[in-house]
Amino acid sequence: MKTALRIENLSVHYGKFTALDNVSLELQQHTTLGLVGESGSGKSTLARVIAGLITPDEGQVVLGSQTLGKKRSREQHKMIQMIFQNPDSSLNPKHTIRQILAEALLFHKIVERSGVDKRCKELLARVHIDERSLDRYPHEFSGGQRQRIAIARALSVEPSILIADEPTSALDVSVQLSVLELFNHLKSELNLTLLFISHDLGVINAISDTVAVMRHGKVLEINPKEQFFTHPETSYSRELLAAVTRMPTSNIEGGIS
Numbered sequence: 269m270k271t272a273l274r275i276e277n278l279s280v281h282y283g284k285f286t287a288l289d290n291v292s293l294e295l296q297q298h299t300t301l302g303l304v305g306e307s308g309s310g311k312s313t314l315a316r317v318i319a320g321l322i323t324p325d326e327g328q329v330v331l332g333s334q335t336l337g338k339k340r341s342r343e344q345h346k347m348i349q350m351i352f353q354n355p356d357s358s359l360n361p362k363h364t365i366r367q368i369l370a371e372a373l374l375f376h377k378i379v380e381r382s383g384v385d386k387r388c389k390e391l392l393a394r395v396h397i398d399e400r401s402l403d404r405y406p407h408e409f410s411g412g413q414r415q416r417i418a419i420a421r422a423l424s425v426e427p428s429i430l431i432a433d434e435p436t437s438a439l440d441v442s443v444q445l446s447v448l449e450l451f452n453h454l455k456s457e458l459n460l461t462l463l464f465i466s467h468d469l470g471v472i473n474a475i476s477d478t479v480a481v482m483r484h485g486k487v488l489e490i491n492p493k494e495q496f497f498t499h500p501e502t503s504y505s506r507e508l509l510a511a512v513t514r515m516p517t518s519n520i521e522g523g524i525s
């Protein structure tokens with residue numbers, strides 16, 4: 269298996285508080301790394317550093333064979349896309365879905381202007397939204413549909429790595445499952461590498477190949493999913509698993525039984 273992304277000795281301090289403490293890990297190509305940990309453990313900070321939204325105080329992010337500097341090129345930005353808990357943070361409410369997708373497609377020169385419409389329709393089809401919705405505005409969709417549109421927007425620039433930070437936490441359980449199925453499907457269809465953050469171990473089980481556990485800004489454990497769920501390495505992981513009193517059932521491939 270090839271390494272898609274490597275992070276080396278990352279530290280981030282907010283004043284005197286250390287949010288990331290010398291974190292190193294690797295994302296293997298075409299796999300999903302599920303990142304778990306209690307609130308405040310540094311998961312979002314790590315995601316934001318990888319996406320280039322925060323500059324770390326120490327350490328580096330290496331994409332393939334390129335070390336990403338403080339100022340990323342447009343091409344480097346495009347390769348790592350992020351999806352947030354609240355899809356509205358990436359969907360301009362004043363723009364139609366067509367405008368939202370077209371802006372990304374043209375900015376990153378993915379298609380010529382004449383090819384925008386066709387590509388917008390393909391992107392919507394990919395996330396199972398009716399192509400006739402292109403002239404509607406974000407508020408005209410449900411939360412689950414808005415998250416699908418945010419995923420289409422992220423995919424529009426053809427990234428190799430997708431970071432999803434609690435993308436299903438704000439959704440109803442039934443909608444959560446369909447969005448998770450979509451991520452699993454897109455991963456295999458588009459050969460994506462995923463970093464998927466969730467505090468929900470049921471979700472992590474349904475989506476991950478590998479699980480990493482964070483606490484107090486450090487990665488405590490990183491292991492194949494099966495090993496994490498059956499033979500967790502640290503007492504903290506055992507506590508996390510013991511704290512789960514109810515796991516949702518799923519029919520997602522590789523999901524919860």
Ligand SMILES: Nc1ncnc2c1ncn2[C@@H]1O[C@H](COP(=O)(O)OP(=O)(O)OP(=O)(O)O)[C@@H](O)[C@H]1O
Nearest residue numbers: 282285287305306307308309310311312313314467
């Ligand atoms: N801009 C900031 N300024 C100061 N402190 C911050 C800032 N952003 C995050 N923190 C602190 O850093 C720590 C890690 O935050 P982070 O959002 O990375 O954790 P998390 O594991 O994603 O938590 P959650 O699951 O609640 O989203 C928290 O204690 C948070 O309060």
